[in-house]
Amino acid sequence: MTETxxxxxxxxxxxxxxxxxxxxxxxxxKTAPEKWSxxxxxxxxxxxxxxxxxxxxxxxxxxxxxxxxxxxxxxxVIASDYxxxxxxxxxxxxxxxxxxxxxIMEKQTDSTLHDKIELPDGQISDLRFLxxxxxDHLEYHLKQVVTSI
Numbered sequence: 501m502t503e504t505x506x507x508x509x510x511x512x513x514x515x516x517x518x519x520x521x522x523x524x525x526x527x528x529x530k531t532a533p534e535k536w537s538x539x540x541x542x543x544x545x546x547x548x549x550x551x552x553x554x555x556x557x558x559x560x561x562x563x564x565x566x567x568x569x570x571x572x573x574x575x576x577v578i579a580s581d582y583x584x585x586x587x588x589x590x591x592x593x594x595x596x597x598x599x600x601x602x603x604i605m606e607k608q609t610d611s612t613l614h615d616k617i618e619l620p621d622g623q624i625s626d627l628r629f630l631x632x633x634x635x636d637h638l639e640y641h642l643k644q645v646v647t648s649i
Contacts, residue, residue, distance in 0.1 A: 505605040508635045512598045515642050519591055538645045542590055543582025544573055545641055549597035552634045556604050559627050565616035605631055
């Protein structure tokens, strides 16, 4: 899991560079009213970090397989009003969440990485899959933001 944690660190660093160098107007621009702005995509990544941090720390301490609960991503982005949030505050939160997730990834063992989870569609997988999927999801959205939504 060390390589996944390293990849997460690199993605967050490049994401921070991008967001810090992009104008507020570009971060808030929406191609359509129902589409997320770049700032709202960052908010979605914050929500993803919050939800996955909780998952990563709860797996293995409860019912097996651990049931992954879906969350309402569009509703959370609206409720948190990321569009009008202070970019420096959002970036600090995003960075802190991912640094904590990185530390959790680094401390996993072969045994804990095999802890079973049940995905929302009923499929059974493990913590290793969930952690890799988290980083893949983050990378997908960062590419989306950098190449202009």
